[in-house]
Amino acid sequence: MWAYAARRVIIGLLLLLTLSFVTFVLFFAAPVDQAKYACGKICNEDQIAVTEKALGYDKPVHEQWGGFIKGIAVGRDFPVDPELRAAAPDIVTHCAAPCFGYSHNNAKTVNELVAAAAPTSMSLAMVAVVMWLAGGVTLGILAAVTKGTILDRGIVGLTLIAYAFPTFFIGVFFLKYVVIKWEVLPYPKYVTIEDAGVMAWFTNLLLPGFTLALVFLASYVRMTRAFVLESMGEDYIRTATAKGLAARKVLFKHGLRAALTPLVTMTGLDFATLLGGAIITESVFAYPGLGLLTVQSSNAWDLPTIIGVVVLAGGFVVVANIVVDIAYAFIDPRVRLG
Amino acid sequence: MTAPSSELDSHLAVDRGPDTLLTEVVSKSPMRLAVARFRKDKLSMVSLVVVVLFFLLAISAPILVAADLIDPLKNDTDLLDEYGLPLGSFGGISGDHWLGVEPGGGRDALARLWYGTTFSLSIAIAATIIAMFIGVVAGIVSGAAGGWVDAIIGRAIDLTLAFPQTLMLLALSAVGLAFVEEILGVPRGNPAAAVYVVGVLGLFGWTAVARIVRGQVLSLREREFVQASQMIGASRFRIYFREILPNLWAPILVTFTLMMPAFVSAEAALSFLGVGISAPTPTLGNILTDALRYADSAFLYFFFPALLIAIIVVSFNLLGDGLRDALDPKGHR
Numbered sequence: 030m031w032a033y034a035a036r037r038v039i040i041g042l043l044l045l046l047t048l049s050f051v052t053f054v055l056f057f058a059a060p061v062d063q064a065k066y067a068c069g070k071i072c073n074e075d076q077i078a079v080t081e082k083a084l085g086y087d088k089p090v091h092e093q094w095g096g097f098i099k100g101i102a103v104g105r106d107f108p109v110d111p112e113l114r115a116a117a118p119d120i121v122t123h124c125a126a127p128c129f130g131y132s133h134n135n136a137k138t139v140n141e142l143v144a145a146a147a148p149t150s151m152s153l154a155m156v157a158v159v160m161w162l163a164g165g166v167t168l169g170i171l172a173a174v175t176k177g178t179i180l181d182r183g184i185v186g187l188t189l190i191a192y193a194f195p196t197f198f199i200g201v202f203f204l205k206y207v208v209i210k211w212e213v214l215p216y217p218k219y220v221t222i223e224d225a226g227v228m229a230w231f232t233n234l235l236l237p238g239f240t241l242a243l244v245f246l247a248s249y250v251r252m253t254r255a256f257v258l259e260s261m262g263e264d265y266i267r268t269a270t271a272k273g274l275a276a277r278k279v280l281f282k283h284g285l286r287a288a289l290t291p292l293v294t295m296t297g298l299d300f301a302t303l304l305g306g307a308i309i310t311e312s313v314f315a316y317p318g319l320g321l322l323t324v325q326s327s328n329a330w331d332l333p334t335i336i337g338v339v340v341l342a343g344g345f346v347v348v349a350n351i352v353v354d355i356a357y358a359f360i361d362p363r364v365r366l367g
Numbered sequence: 368m369t370a371p372s373s374e375l376d377s378h379l380a381v382d383r384g385p386d387t388l389l390t391e392v393v394s395k396s397p398m399r400l401a402v403a404r405f406r407k408d409k410l411s412m413v414s415l416v417v418v419v420l421f422f423l424l425a426i427s428a429p430i431l432v433a434a435d436l437i438d439p440l441k442n443d444t445d446l447l448d449e450y451g452l453p454l455g456s457f458g459g460i461s462g463d464h465w466l467g468v469e470p471g472g473g474r475d476a477l478a479r480l481w482y483g484t485t486f487s488l489s490i491a492i493a494a495t496i497i498a499m500f501i502g503v504v505a506g507i508v509s510g511a512a513g514g515w516v517d518a519i520i521g522r523a524i525d526l527t528l529a530f531p532q533t534l535m536l537l538a539l540s541a542v543g544l545a546f547v548e549e550i551l552g553v554p555r556g557n558p559a560a561a562v563y564v565v566g567v568l569g570l571f572g573w574t575a576v577a578r579i580v581r582g583q584v585l586s587l588r589e590r591e592f593v594q595a596s597q598m599i600g601a602s603r604f605r606i607y608f609r610e611i612l613p614n615l616w617a618p619i620l621v622t623f624t625l626m627m628p629a630f631v632s633a634e635a636a637l638s639f640l641g642v643g644i645s646a647p648t649p650t651l652g653n654i655l656t657d658a659l660r661y662a663d664s665a666f667l668y669f670f671f672p673a674l675l676i677a678i679i680v681v682s683f684n685l686l687g688d689g690l691r692d693a694l695d696p697k698g699h700r
Contacts, residue, residue, distance in 0.1 A: 328641075
């Protein structure tokens with residue numbers, strides 16, 4: 030068990046190292062002058078050269094990657110070039126470990142940018158996950174027990190249709206019609222719990238959360254339905270029914286338990302993916318999370334931020350994979366980790 | 368005949384004497400059984416018709432444009448009012464413009480949607496082919512070779528899945544476009560954008576196929592025909608792609624049908640983020656993105672492209688489900 034966990038963690042770390050290296054190579058392999066993008070359109074040659082030195086773009090890719098890894102492990106100082114640091118000690122920014130880099134465009138460390146954006150993405154992901162899980166499991170069970178009826182087909186069909194419309198169409202439709210034209214809900218805008226309280230935080234997240242939840246709802250309905258139907262066909266269910274257990278107890282105590290295990294796995298992975306930012310939903314609703322940060326840094330060619338967010342989001346996925354695999358052994362007694 | 372399956376029941380009902388009965392039953396190939404199962408499922412048949420219809424639409428659009436019967440590019444500001452919105456009710460629907468006209472440019476909405484379907488489906492098909500190709504080769508090699516090859520491909524899948532995909536497609540676009548233009552020599556603008564979108568969707572989309580194919584190959588490689596060809600000294604390449612590959616057409620077909628709609632949606636999402644083919648060349652994604660500006664003033668123009676995408680996604684998904692149920696009668700999901 031512990032040996033397995035240790036092995037998974039080591040493989041996960043290697044995976045993240047590779048991920049960051051591949052990201053560096055991808056961004057530096059192309060015939061694009063990185064420093065020119067970072068500096069902006071009005072920069073002259075000298076300013077570009079200074080930017081290049083300050084960000085370390087004049088060094089080969091593997092050295093830049095080494096600097097990034099060093100920053101994560103022990104922290105680092107910006108600008109990267111020691112001469113520049115010595116020339117102007119007052120503008121040196123120290124970025125403590127784990128340091129994800131320094132955004133020249135925002136004059137902040139990537140850690141600060143991420144720390145400002147992450148709560149929004151996390152709030153959105155939390156509200157969405159509760160919505161799609163509650164809705165998906167309830168509707169899925171309902172569809173399974175009414176298998177073959179109009180209700181079953183209606184649930185599966187309608188959630189598929191909701192999934193089929195593009196997310197940004199649904200989001201804009203909600204904003205332009207439900208909010209502005211029909212005035213059913215107030216215009217959603219991100220507020221923190223400290224500023225406005227739990228209630229305002231939640232009501233503002235309703236629409237974006239629901240928009241995001243619709244992406245996942247259909248597949249969770251189908252999975253729940255399939256898993257419940259599968260487990261209800263097992264022998265121990267027949268035994269439970271034969272010994273005279275009430276139908277409801279058979280379903281919820283015996284059938285559902287086995288069906289929920291794979292759902293927990295899927296939920297963990299999907300949630301981890303969303304922690305890295307829901308790009309479309311955050312863009313539509315102008316929610317300042319990691320997704321919007323990515324869009325902005327991508328448009329501004331803010332490479333350090335892009336790389337920082339990619340590695341962070343990749344880290345969420347890798348960690349979730351490990352956690353889910355180990356948790357699986359606890360939830361499902363049949364699983365033995367070797 | 369102790370436990371006849373439902374397909375055999377229908378034959379048993381027809382009384383033709385014991386001899387003919389037996390030959391009838393034996394002569395039914397798995398393929399014909401699958402076709403019979405598929406035809407019995409009404410929803411699958413309807414979705415098949417819709418899918419075929421979409422392919423016909425996609426193929427006919429360039430022909431109609433060449434024959435000058437529809438024109439997705441011609442501006443006509445006479446059809447618009449002073450705010451750039453279509454004159455007349457329901458977004459300017461008339462005998463000449465069945466689905467109204469585009470706000471801002473006055474182009475025919477039907478022609479743009481029709482031609483846009485061609486581009487959207489072409490992009491989706493091209494991306495699916497790339498993803499399937501990589502996925503099938505990786506899956507077969509991984510499953511059949513086993514050992515360290517399997518481990519490396521497995522890690523490559525983990526690595527690809529760890530990348531935040533939408534983020535990468537967006538963030539890589541400047542680098543990717545520069546690569547496509549300067550190293551592959553594709554003309555700047557829409558051709559390069561199309562190559563980029565197809566390329567990255569394919570390069571990030573192969574993992575699911577690889578996993579499915581690998582699973583199938585793991586059981587296939589223990590079968591007698593593989594051992595037989597190993598024994599007569601067939602090359603690895605021959606065993607992988609001449610012996611094993613033909614047995615995989617069913618999962619490949621199902622995955623293809625389920626992957627295509629995902630790429631139609633992905634094209635739309637990328638258009639929304641500003642990556643991909645841009646106007647005047649229409650795709651369903653860039654028409655919808657353009658229509659967002661008129662979401663409150665021209666509802667139908669806003670709704671039609673989204674509806675087309677939704678119909679494509681639903682019909683392809685239902686077709687894929689139907690094919691899977693028909694081809695794999697033991698499968699529960």
